Amino acid sequence: MPPVDKAQRRTVLLAAARDVFVTKGYHAAKIDDIVTAAAVAKGTFYLYFTDKRSVFAELVALVMQRISEGIVRVDVSADVEPQLRENVRAVVGVFLDDPPLTRLLFTFAPGLDTAFSEQLRGFYLGLRDYLAESLSEGQSLGLVRPLDPRQCASFVIGGLKEVILDLALSEEVTDRERVEQAVMDLLSGMLLVWPPPSGRD
Amino acid sequence: MPPVDKAQRRTVLLAAARDVFVTKGYHAAKIDDIVTAAAVAKGTFYLYFTDKRSVFAELVALVMQRISEGIVRVDVSADVEPQLRENVRAVVGVFLDDPPLTRLLFTFAPGLDTAFSEQLRGFYLGLRDYLAESLSEGQSLGLVRPLDPRQCASFVIGGLKEVILDLALSEEVTDRERVEQAVMDLLSGMLLVWPPPSGRD
Amino acid sequence: MPPVDKAQRRTVLLAAARDVFVTKGYHAAKIDDIVTAAAVAKGTFYLYFTDKRSVFAELVALVMQRISEGIVRVDVSADVEPQLRENVRAVVGVFLDDPPLTRLLFTFAPGLDTAFSEQLRGFYLGLRDYLAESLSEGQSLGLVRPLDPRQCASFVIGGLKEVILDLALSEEVTDRERVEQAVMDLLSGMLLVWPPPSGRD
Amino acid sequence: MPPVDKAQRRTVLLAAARDVFVTKGYHAAKIDDIVTAAAVAKGTFYLYFTDKRSVFAELVALVMQRISEGIVRVDVSADVEPQLRENVRAVVGVFLDDPPLTRLLFTFAPGLDTAFSEQLRGFYLGLRDYLAESLSEGQSLGLVRPLDPRQCASFVIGGLKEVILDLALSEEVTDRERVEQAVMDLLSGMLLVWPPPSGRD
DNA sequence: AATGAATGAGCCTTCATTCAT
DNA sequence: TATGAATGAAGGCTCATTCAT
Numbered sequence: 001m002p003p004v005d006k007a008q009r010r011t012v013l014l015a016a017a018r019d020v021f022v023t024k025g026y027h028a029a030k031i032d033d034i035v036t037a038a039a040v041a042k043g044t045f046y047l048y049f050t051d052k053r054s055v056f057a058e059l060v061a062l063v064m065q066r067i068s069e070g071i072v073r074v075d076v077s078a079d080v081e082p083q084l085r086e087n088v089r090a091v092v093g094v095f096l097d098d099p100p101l102t103r104l105l106f107t108f109a110p111g112l113d114t115a116f117s118e119q120l121r122g123f124y125l126g127l128r129d130y131l132a133e134s135l136s137e138g139q140s141l142g143l144v145r146p147l148d149p150r151q152c153a154s155f156v157i158g159g160l161k162e163v164i165l166d167l168a169l170s171e172e173v174t175d176r177e178r179v180e181q182a183v184m185d186l187l188s189g190m191l192l193v194w195p196p197p198s199g200r201d
Numbered sequence: 202m203p204p205v206d207k208a209q210r211r212t213v214l215l216a217a218a219r220d221v222f223v224t225k226g227y228h229a230a231k232i233d234d235i236v237t238a239a240a241v242a243k244g245t246f247y248l249y250f251t252d253k254r255s256v257f258a259e260l261v262a263l264v265m266q267r268i269s270e271g272i273v274r275v276d277v278s279a280d281v282e283p284q285l286r287e288n289v290r291a292v293v294g295v296f297l298d299d300p301p302l303t304r305l306l307f308t309f310a311p312g313l314d315t316a317f318s319e320q321l322r323g324f325y326l327g328l329r330d331y332l333a334e335s336l337s338e339g340q341s342l343g344l345v346r347p348l349d350p351r352q353c354a355s356f357v358i359g360g361l362k363e364v365i366l367d368l369a370l371s372e373e374v375t376d377r378e379r380v381e382q383a384v385m386d387l388l389s390g391m392l393l394v395w396p397p398p399s400g401r402d
Numbered sequence: 403m404p405p406v407d408k409a410q411r412r413t414v415l416l417a418a419a420r421d422v423f424v425t426k427g428y429h430a431a432k433i434d435d436i437v438t439a440a441a442v443a444k445g446t447f448y449l450y451f452t453d454k455r456s457v458f459a460e461l462v463a464l465v466m467q468r469i470s471e472g473i474v475r476v477d478v479s480a481d482v483e484p485q486l487r488e489n490v491r492a493v494v495g496v497f498l499d500d501p502p503l504t505r506l507l508f509t510f511a512p513g514l515d516t517a518f519s520e521q522l523r524g525f526y527l528g529l530r531d532y533l534a535e536s537l538s539e540g541q542s543l544g545l546v547r548p549l550d551p552r553q554c555a556s557f558v559i560g561g562l563k564e565v566i567l568d569l570a571l572s573e574e575v576t577d578r579e580r581v582e583q584a585v586m587d588l589l590s591g592m593l594l595v596w597p598p599p600s601g602r603d
Numbered sequence: 604m605p606p607v608d609k610a611q612r613r614t615v616l617l618a619a620a621r622d623v624f625v626t627k628g629y630h631a632a633k634i635d636d637i638v639t640a641a642a643v644a645k646g647t648f649y650l651y652f653t654d655k656r657s658v659f660a661e662l663v664a665l666v667m668q669r670i671s672e673g674i675v676r677v678d679v680s681a682d683v684e685p686q687l688r689e690n691v692r693a694v695v696g697v698f699l700d701d702p703p704l705t706r707l708l709f710t711f712a713p714g715l716d717t718a719f720s721e722q723l724r725g726f727y728l729g730l731r732d733y734l735a736e737s738l739s740e741g742q743s744l745g746l747v748r749p750l751d752p753r754q755c756a757s758f759v760i761g762g763l764k765e766v767i768l769d770l771a772l773s774e775e776v777t778d779r780e781r782v783e784q785a786v787m788d789l790l791s792g793m794l795l796v797w798p799p800p801s802g803r804d
Numbered sequence: 805a806a807t808g809a810a811t812g813a814g815c816c817t818t819c820a821t822t823c824a825t
Numbered sequence: 826t827a828t829g830a831a832t833g834a835a836g837g838c839t840c841a842t843t844c845a846t
Binding site for chain 3: 627628629630709710711712713714715716717720724748749750751754755757758759760761762763764765766768769772785788789792793794
Binding site: 646648649 | 842
């Protein structure tokens with residue numbers, strides 16, 4: 001037995017859990033499957049996680065955190081488009097970096113628990129409100145079409161989830177640049193006023 | 202025991218199942234809960250359904266069917282806007298008529314089974330492709346913004362799901378008219394070319 | 403499958419549990435052992451009892467109840483000796499009627515749980531205080547030797563437990579009459595003043 | 604790590620085990636609890652003891668040994684009362700010196716194992732027979748009431764256990780002198796003939 | 805000798821499904 | 826057709842013990 005270091009083993013287990021959860025879904029995933037995938041004895045799992053549920057929770061929290069971290073506040077006094085692109089790149093990147101994890105979040109997390117649903121919904125509502133705020137600012141500058149910001153934000157989030165999930169599920173190797181560009185096109189085409197108000201006015 | 206009509210008893214069981222599934226989620230829902238809610242003995246359940254899974258499947262199929270039925274082919278030679286509105290009314294109506302069922306479809310269906318996911322995904326892909334086709338036609342007539350039709354369709358479907366789920370989850374009593382109008386605004390604002398090309402050309 | 407009636411099946415399970423607990427002790431007793439002894443499927447156990455612990459609790463409560471019921475208040479204004487004999491007969495009878503249950507109470511109950519110990523101790527303290535009271539009364543009438551009533555009561559209870567357990571454990575077929583007489587002799591010899599004060603004085 | 608003396612570490616572990624066993628009972632006591640209490644690594648436990656069971660056994664054997672050692676043969680040709688008092692002092696002292704250990708012996712030992720029960724019972728039977736013998740002798744000298752010696756011995760042992768356990772469990776700080784005197788009173792009051800036959804007769 | 809990470813056998817409990825009445 | 830008692834496979838979790846370092 002190579003003297004694997006604790007953090008590393010934890011990571012291995014986490015990855016194994018992610019794979020199994022993604023492949024079989026939460027309930028069909030057995031602890032046995034996870035430890036087999038991690039090439040570890042059953043008891044070892046419980047040295048690193050208290051619960052089957054808690055591994056799942058940790059995985060979900062991980063994606064949520066990554067997404068949150070990727071998002072930067074849009075400064076409307078500067079040029080908006082590159083900032084938007086930056087956010088898109090970050091969010092899309094989170095998913096393309098780890099498609100399995102993406103599926104976990106989108107596909108399995110909602111239906112697990114009441115507690116889970118709440119947590120997840122809280123996350124989405126946070127995103128939505130943040131996005132709605134940005135849209136509002138954009139609207140007051142005449143950059144964004146005059147739609148209800150909250151509903152629009154919901155729509156955008158849902159739209160992004162679907163598009164990204166589509167990509168994550170499609171077998172085609174996904175060229176990161178192309179995806180980013182496509183999402184940018186969708187978003188700007190749908191949200192932004194065109195032609196953009198000239199800076200000179 | 203009054204000899205209840207078979208179809209009626211089936212309906213009662215189905216409704217009971219829907220309630221329980223919605224309240225507790227698929228896995229936490231026990232056959233016991235369902236038969237208790239339906240005021241029927243445990244064995245009776247299996248006279249009407251082969252399986253726990255099959256009731257759920259039937260419920261999900263029901264929503265999918267209702268949605269499919271509500272959608273009418275858009276005839277681009279006639280005025281598009283009222284037809285779009287008709288479709289929106291139909292789809293939104295399905296959900297507002299039965300919010301619990303909506304939650305079932307959106308929240309619990311995806312994470313159940315591999316088989317289930319496939320079926321569901323098939324349904325969505327069907328919707329998407331149909332919508333993409335319509336968008337394509339619209340684009341060739343200069344009515345719809347020049348975005349990738351498939352991705353755009355995905356985006357719209359995701360967006361609708363999210364907005365509708367928001368509504369289904371929010372406590373506010375939802376005025377059907379207002380919702381329809383809001384969705385129409387979002388869709389036309391995001392998708393349609395503006396100002397609409399004049400009919401005279 | 404004979405259509406066994408529910409109460410009867412419960413009894414069978416209870417008896418099976420008693421036997422297994424007595425033979426192997428609480429922890430070594432597996433639910434499998436119990437249901438095997440009861441010739442019933444594993445799940446059936448849980449139709450009648452919520453828990454492994456709860457069967458045990460029920461068995462213990464049963465002995466405690468039987469003992470409590472057997473004890474009658476001693477009326478010191480009447481002749482004490484036959485009343486004492488009656489109590490002895492009742493208590494001893496409880497044990498001789500069901501030696502296995504006796505062993506359960508004495509041998510396994512104390513070491514199970516904190517909660518259990520408390521309950522059991524409560525029972526004994528109740529007995530002790532009741533007995534102490536009787537002894538006190540007896541002393542004020544000059545019938546009982548002048549010993550500390552509480553300690554004396556404890557002593558008597560412990561002594562009875564030990565003697566009865568001895569009997570329950572010994573293989574010898576125990577003649578009920580003889581045991582009763584022996585216990586009576588011990589108790590009266592140890593506790594009662596002799597010669598008894600004459601009633602005429 | 605200062606190289607602690609082996610015997611000393613063993614003692615520490617034994618004491619830790621005793622405490623944990625007493626607090627939680629045998630089964631609820633985890634090796635982890637013991638080593639934590641002893642401030643030692645888990646593996647270390649197995650350098651000093653082969654087994655969880657064996658530590659417990661050792662503790663129980665310890666009490667049994669202490670008791671055995673405390674008891675001296677009563678010489679009926681000399682004055683009996685001080686010898687009896689000496690024995691009482693010894694036995695009572697063992698318990699008062701280490702109430703936790705007392706509880707271990709009385710509360711948890713009986714229900715552990717079949718093997719254990721046998722051992723324990725063997726010990727008690729030994730005590731009983733020894734005591735019965737003494738009582739017999741005492742009877743032939745007219746010092747002890749004419750009761751069945753074996754049963755009487757059982758009774759006394761049980762009585763002592765109960766009284767001592769009562770004391771061990773009660774919160775009151777127990778004055779050794781008082782306890783000894785109380786037990787002496789009980790025993791002599793219950794067992795000895797009174798008035799004592801005059802030595803002259 | 806000491807450590808503590810790893811092991812894996814074992815058991816209670818759940819619950820979808822069956823079937824005799 | 827309806828019932829509900831019975832079934833038993835399955836799985837999460839525990840914890841005494843081992844052993845490489």
